[in-house]
Amino acid sequence: MTTNLKQPAAPDAAWQAEVRAGVRHVRDLASLPLSAAERAVMQEAAAAHKVRVPKPYLDLIDWSDANDPIRAQVIPSPGELVATEGELDDPIGDHVFSPVPRLTHRHADRVLLFPTYQCAVYCRFCFRKESLTSIGRGYTSEALEPALVYIDGHPEIREVILTGGDPLSLPDKALAEIRARLEAIPHLRLLRIHTRVPVALPSRITSGLVEALQGRLMVTVVTHFNHPRELTAKAEAACRTMRQAGFVLLNQSVLLKGVNDKIEVLEELCRELMYRLGVKPYYLHHGDLARGMAHRRTTIAQGQALVAELRRRLSGICNPAYVIDLPDGGGKVPLTASHVEGRDGETWRIRGQDGKARSYSEVVADC
Numbered sequence: 001m002t003t004n005l006k007q008p009a010a011p012d013a014a015w016q017a018e019v020r021a022g023v024r025h026v027r028d029l030a031s032l033p034l035s036a037a038e039r040a041v042m043q044e045a046a047a048a049h050k051v052r053v054p055k056p057y058l059d060l061i062d063w064s065d066a067n068d069p070i071r072a073q074v075i076p077s078p079g080e081l082v083a084t085e086g087e088l089d090d091p092i093g094d095h096v097f098s099p100v101p102r103l104t105h106r107h108a109d110r111v112l113l114f115p116t117y118q119c120a121v122y123c124r125f126c127f128r129k130e131s132l133t134s135i136g137r138g139y140t141s142e143a144l145e146p147a148l149v150y151i152d153g154h155p156e157i158r159e160v161i162l163t164g165g166d167p168l169s170l171p172d173k174a175l176a177e178i179r180a181r182l183e184a185i186p187h188l189r190l191l192r193i194h195t196r197v198p199v200a201l202p203s204r205i206t207s208g209l210v211e212a213l214q215g216r217l218m219v220t221v222v223t224h225f226n227h228p229r230e231l232t233a234k235a236e237a238a239c240r241t242m243r244q245a246g247f248v249l250l251n252q253s254v255l256l257k258g259v260n261d262k263i264e265v266l267e268e269l270c271r272e273l274m275y276r277l278g279v280k281p282y283y284l285h286h287g288d289l290a291r292g293m294a295h296r297r298t299t300i301a302q303g304q305a306l307v308a309e310l311r312r313r314l315s316g317i318c319n320p321a322y323v324i325d326l327p328d329g330g331g332k333v334p335l336t337a338s339h340v341e342g343r344d345g346e347t348w349r350i351r352g353q354d355g356k357a358r359s360y361s362e363v364v365a366d367c
């Protein structure tokens with residue numbers, strides 16, 4: 001580790017220095033106050049999924065708490081080495097719908113594009129960790145060419161979702177190049193970016209980044225905040241920069257046992273995301289079947305109870321959709337318990353927000 005934070009000489013220098021000042025490799029963990037159990041498994045866990053924590057995120061960890069929710073997201077733990085039957089390498093079926101390298105096309109109007117398989121932070125719960133380890137490559141113009149040719153040849157595609165890996169771990173120049181190449185495809189309308197950078201490395205949200213992304217396409221940035229302690233003043237400033245640039249900001253969280261599976265935590269997260277950061281909670285993902293994550297998964301029933309209570313406590317715009325991404329490319333489907341209890345002809349029995357059922361009789365004109 002180095003604490004040599006030099007003045008930025010190039011547009012990307014400041015945030016790159018914060019990456020260098022954090023944990024970049026499993027050996028950098030040695031100087032941290034890890035538990036004996038964490039120390040014992042770090043090498044083996046890092047072989048299955050890389051270790052990387054930028055300085056600002058590392059600084060959020062309360063080392064006096066063995067169960068700290070920030071620590072739980074980035075420091076390898078013994079639970080990761082536990083093989084549980086039913087877990088999968090490709091839990092959401094990315095590969096099933098991949099016609100060319102670095103692209104997944106499951107829904108007609110939108111594709112996932114993987115400009116890099118590297119991230120600024122590696123999250124222990126990542127559902128793509130197998131790809132990040134086995135593919136692991138970064139961005140080159142050539143590597144993306146087949147995917148761009150594919151998009152160009154499919155006029156039904158309106159939206160390109162940059163994911164990975166973390167697209168915002170790339171330098172401005174690479175992002176500007178990707179944006180320009182996409183902009184040249186006339187049927188594209190929206191550029192969406194899935195990223196954990198505003199959480200783990202908010203200094204990366206610079207005016208240079210905004211400039212690299214701004215252009216003809218509508219830009220939506222989907223952040224990935226999981227815990228209210230991640231909503232720092234720096235993250236808030238990063239989101240303000242992006243909002244002022246006209247980007248639409250949404251958030252997806254993963255429901256994680258010991259991180260955000262308490263109603264007070266989830267409530268503060270969703271409320272403050274919307275009211276303070278101006279980020280609309282979009283999805284709350286049920287834990288997928290990524291390997292070594294049984295210790296972080298909740299049951300679906302627990303998740304349903306949490307989101308039902310969240311709906312009672314918070315405004316509609318603060319509520320994410322609770323979804324599961326099904327194996328074999330089954331897609332994202334809602335898990336929220338239905339309020340419909342049954343129907344008798346045109347009369348439906350529907351449970352209200354107070355838990356009491358009401359009758360609703362349909363009245364529609366015949367014409």
Ligand SMILES: *Cc1c(COP(=O)(O)O)cnc(C)c1O
Nearest residue numbers: 104105106107110111112161332
């Ligand atoms: C999640 C996902 C999308 C985006 O889905 P939305 O519901 O529009 O957010 C698109 N393609 C694939 C393959 C996905 O997994």
Ligand code: SF4
Nearest residue numbers: 119122123126165196
């Ligand atoms: S930033 Fe996203 S892709 Fe990268 S490790 Fe975290 S969850 Fe996975």
